[in-house]
Amino acid sequence: MEKSVGPMRVLVTGGSGLVGRAIERVVKEEGGGREGDEWIFLSSKDANLMSVEATRAVFQKHRPTHVIHLATIVRGLYINMKHNLDFWRINVHINDNVLHTAQEFGVVKVISCLSTCAFPDKTTYPIDETMLHSGPPHESNYGYAxxxxxIDIHNRALYQQYGVKYTAIIPTNMFGPHDNYNIEDSHVMPGLIHKTYLAKKEGKPLEVWGTGRALRQFIYSLDLARLFLWVLREYDEVEPIILSVGEEDELSIKDAVEAVVEAFEFKGKIVYDTSKPDGQFRKTASNAKLRKYRPDFKFTPFRQAIKETCDWFAANYDTARK
Structure with a gap:
């Protein structure tokens, strides 16, 4: 397998978000960066990647050899359902600009970040990397999906036409410090963390949307960041790779609620609002391909990762995105 040699200049789009900040921490505090490597963490304030000109200007300025492409416009289930056109158009523009400009500027490798919501809604489980295009996605967020x-189509076509090996990772439900904790507009875990924090602070019941029965695999952002660095340096396929805990670690939303409640030592009442939709009931993903490459990788235990995240949120409440 080819390995990246020599110093890299890595441009991280979406560098101020959940995964970008986790990668920055692993690079700076865990020795994830190598001597001579240069890392540029780009936020939406630095460039409007919907613009071809702005995207080209960023590549001209930084001349990256490698790109980790995390920039995306994503919202929670309820916002997605109302704005499928917007999520389709904005994300298609961003992705096309980044991938096309990277190829134009001779970037060696781009790793983009997909989502398990891109998989077909009606499918067999567990889902794996070969099933990405085998049916329509869930209707709630088909534009984003x-x-x-x-991105996968673009990567395959780039390889066919130019021989470049750009790839994508597919994480399951991510959580961790620096997430978007806006209750109306976030993913399951950050919304739940913020709600529990407020319920405890205000002495009110904790209201959870849905039945709590939906199943998810959760991955801690720092574990994902460590795996991202491995993909950057050593994974040499165009085919995407699922980065996730195993099927045996799938949890219900109710399990996640209990972990957050325990982390915050919340003693109040928990109410499940069953008038709200659960979204897809399950998205069970196989991490067999990851385990083939990295049988030794140890994920942070779920409750420990939740505790660290809740502690971070409480300590950074005033400045957290919410």
Whole structure:
């Protein structure tokens, strides 16, 4: 397998988000960066990646050899359901600009970030990397899901036409410090963490949307960051790779609620609002391909990762995105 040699200049789009900040921490505090490597963490304030000109200007300025492409417009289930056109158009523009400009500037490798919501809604479980295009995604967020799928199409076509090996990772439900904790507009875990924090602070019941029965595999952002660095340096396929805990570690939303409640030592009442939708009931993903490459990788235990995240949120409440 080819390995990246020599110093890299790595441009991280979406560098101020959940995964970008986790990668920055692993690079700076865990020795994830190598001597001579240069890391540029780009936020949406630095460039409007929907613009071809702005994207080209960033590549011209930094001349990256490698790109980790995390920039995306994503919201929680309820916002997605109302704005499928916006999520399709914005994300398709961003992804096309980044991938096309990277190829134009001779970037060696780009790793983009997909999502398990890109997989078909009606499918057999566990889902694996070969099933990405085998049926339509869930109707609630098909605009975002199809935009993510197109990254894989773009990567395959780039390899066919130019021989470049750009790839994508597919994480399951991510959580950790620096997430978007806006209750109306976030993913399951950050919304739950913020709600529990407020319920404890205000002495009110904790209201959870849905039945709590939906199943998810959760991955801690720092574990994901460590795996991202491995993919950057050593994974040499164009085919995407699922980065996730195993099927045996799938949890219900109710399990996640209990972990957050325990982390915050919340003693109040928990109410499940069953008038709210659960979204897809399950998205069970196989991490067999990851385990083939990295049988030794140890994920942070779920409750420990939740505790660290809740502690971070409480300590950084005033400045956290919410």
């Amino acid at each position: 199809y935009a993510k799928r197109m």
